[in-house]
Amino acid sequence: MAGTRLVLEGLSKSFAGGPPVVAALSLVVEPGEMLGFLGPSGCGKTTTLRMIGGLTPASAGRVLVDGRDVTALPPHRRDMGIVFQNYALFPHMDVAGNVAFGLEMRGMKRPEIGERVARALDLVQLGHLAKRRPKELSGGQQQRVALARALVIEPSILLLDEPLSNLDAKLREDMRSEIRDIQQRLGITTVFVTHDQAEALALCDRIAVMHGGKIAQLGTPHTIYEHPATEFVADFVGRSNRFSAMAAGGMVTMGALSVRAPGDVRGAATVMIRPHRIALGAAPGGGEWNEATGAIARVTYVGDMLACEVAAGGVTFLVERPTQPGLADPRPGEAATLHWRVSDTLVFPAGGG
Numbered sequence: 001m002a003g004t005r006l007v008l009e010g011l012s013k014s015f016a017g018g019p020p021v022v023a024a025l026s027l028v029v030e031p032g033e034m035l036g037f038l039g040p041s042g043c044g045k046t047t048t049l050r051m052i053g054g055l056t057p058a059s060a061g062r063v064l065v066d067g068r069d070v071t072a073l074p075p076h077r078r079d080m081g082i083v084f085q086n087y088a089l090f091p092h093m094d095v096a097g098n099v100a101f102g103l104e105m106r107g108m109k110r111p112e113i114g115e116r117v118a119r120a121l122d123l124v125q126l127g128h129l130a131k132r133r134p135k136e137l138s139g140g141q142q143q144r145v146a147l148a149r150a151l152v153i154e155p156s157i158l159l160l161d162e163p164l165s166n167l168d169a170k171l172r173e174d175m176r177s178e179i180r181d182i183q184q185r186l187g188i189t190t191v192f193v194t195h196d197q198a199e200a201l202a203l204c205d206r207i208a209v210m211h212g213g214k215i216a217q218l219g220t221p222h223t224i225y226e227h228p229a230t231e232f233v234a235d236f237v238g239r240s241n242r243f244s245a246m247a248a249g250g251m252v253t254m255g256a257l258s259v260r261a262p263g264d265v266r267g268a269a270t271v272m273i274r275p276h277r278i279a280l281g282a283a284p285g286g287g288e289w290n291e292a293t294g295a296i297a298r299v300t301y302v303g304d305m306l307a308c309e310v311a312a313g314g315v316t317f318l319v320e321r322p323t324q325p326g327l328a329d330p331r332p333g334e335a336a337t338l339h340w341r342v343s344d345t346l347v348f349p350a351g352g353g
Helices: 045-053 095-105 110-123 139-151 169-186 197-203 221-226 231-236
Strands: 006-014 020-029 034-038 060-065 080-083 157-161 189-194 206-211 214-219 241-248 251-254 257-260 267-273 289-301 305-312 315-322 335-341 346-349
Touching (some): 020 045, 020 060, 020 214, 034 045, 034 197, 045 080, 045 157, 139 157, 197 221, 206 221, 206 231, 231 267, 241 315, 257 289, 289 315
Antiparallel strands (some): 251 257, 267 346, 305 315
16 A cells, blocks of 8 residues: 545534634645544534545545545545444444455455455454454554455555543553554554553654644654643643743743743733743752752652642642652652753643633
C-alpha cells in the first residue's frame, strides 16, 4: 500500500440548523502519515472522521484524496478502511467471514478472497483463529479482526475511531504498539481519533488537538506537549499545576510567590507547570531556575511515583518524583524547597482558552 495524500478544505458540519459541530476545518495529512484528532467528548473529532469516511455528509467544505474530490461519494467508493470503537463484527460469521465480507460485497472471486483474508489475518497474527466466532475471542482479538477487515480491502486511507477505548489499560498499550507497527510497515495514511492523550502522543506523527469544533493546535507530539499554544492544550495534554496569576515584565506573581517566566504576557494570567518538571531540593547554579520554599502537605505513593503536595507562598504545588530504593521519602510537615526551569513556567492570558 502506497501512502495517499488527504486534504480537508474548510470542512464544516451543523445539525438541524444548530451551531457548527465542526467549523471550517482545514489540514493536510501527508502520504504515510498517522495523524491523530485528540480532544474531549463533543469537540468534533469523531464527526470529522465520519465526514472523511463519508458516513456523515459535510455541511460545507471538501475532502480530497490525492487531489480527487470525494466529498459527494458514498463510503464504499472512497477507498477507505474504517475501524469503529465497538468493532461492529457480525456475530453469526466466523473470523474469516467477517474479514472477507467487504471483498465479497465488491464481487471479488473466491480464490483471491481467500488469499487476501489469509494475508490480512497473518498481518494481525490471527490466522490460527480464522474459524472462531467473535464471541469466542478476547477484546484484543476482536479488535485485530476489525483491523484486518479494514485492511483486507487494501484501502488508500485507514480511519480509526477510538479503536482501543474498550480494552483494559495493559492490553491498550500492547495494541497501540501493534497498530503503529502495522501502519508503518504498510505505509498507509491513517487518521486516528482518540480522547486519550497518551495514545495520541505514543502513536501519531502529528496531532490535531480539537476544542469546540476547531483545531486548537496542530503539531508533532513533542511540540504539542512541550510548547502548547493555548491554556486548553496545556491543560488537556498532560498533567499540570494551574495557578491564577498576574504577569508583568517576565515575572509572574501567584499568591505571595513571584517567579520568572518566558514570554511577554501582561496582566491577569494563568500559570501552568508540569508536576514532573518540578524537583525537590535547592536549584542548581545558574540563572535558568525558579525556586520556592514551603512545606510538604501530603505524600501519595502510586508505585512508580511519589505525588507530593507542597504548600509554598500561598499556593500548593503538585510534584511528581520517581520512587527510588534507598531514597528517603518526604513526610508531611517537613520543610521543602522546590525548583524548576524558567522555561517550564507556561503563561497564558487569563480566559484565553
